[in-house]
Amino acid sequence: MTTTPTQAVHWDLHYDIHLGATWSRFMDGLRDRKILANVCPSCDRVFVPPQAYCESCFERTDRWVELPPEGSLEVFTVAWHGFRGGPTPPYAIGGIRLDGASTLLMHWVIGLDFTEPTTLLAQLPAGSRVRAVWAPQRTGQILDIAHFEPDRD
Ligand SMILES: [Zn+2]
Numbered sequence: 001m002t003t004t005p006t007q008a009v010h011w012d013l014h015y016d017i018h019l020g021a022t023w024s025r026f027m028d029g030l031r032d033r034k035i036l037a038n039v040c041p042s043c044d045r046v047f048v049p050p051q052a053y054c055e056s057c058f059e060r061t062d063r064w065v066e067l068p069p070e071g072s073l074e075v076f077t078v079a080w081h082g083f084r085g086g087p088t089p090p091y092a093i094g095g096i097r098l099d100g101a102s103t104l105l106m107h108w109v110i111g112l113d114f115t116e117p118t119t120l121l122a123q124l125p126a127g128s129r130v131r132a133v134w135a136p137q138r139t140g141q142i143l144d145i146a147h148f149e150p151d152r153d
Helices: 020-031 117-123
Strands: 035-039 063-067 070-079 091-098 105-109 128-134 145-150
Touching (some): 020 035
Parallel strands (some): 105 145
Antiparallel strands (some): 035 063, 070 091, 070 128, 091 105, 128 145
C-alpha cells in the first residue's frame, strides 16, 4: 500500500475585485439596506446576486427590483473546521431563496445548536423561513447583511 504524499502550502492572498456595474449596484443597495435583484426580460427569472446576463437566454438583465429580506432556507452546510481569517467553527452557510428570487443567495445562517449534529436538519428543515440581519455599519459589501437567522414569528 502506498501513501499519498502531501505538501504544505501557504496562501496569504490580498486582492481587489473589480465589481463592475451590476455588482456595484447590488453592493450600493446593501449599504442602504436594500437587496436588489435583476430580471431577465425574456424568461423573467429574478437573479440575486444579480447577473449582467441571463445564462439561459443570453439576454441583458437590466431591469431591477428590490426583494424583501426574508426567504426560505433551501440548503445549508456546516463547517466544522475553520480557516485563518474565517469565523470560528462550527458555523453554517445556507442557500437562501429570497421571496421573489429565482436563484439562491449564499450566506451565513445562525440559530443552529451544533451540540447534537444529528438534529441539525430537524432544527432548520428545507424551506425554513429566514430573514436577513443587517450589519450595524454598512459599507457596500456582502457582509452588510451580517447573516440570516430563523424567522420564527
Ligand atoms: Zn432568461
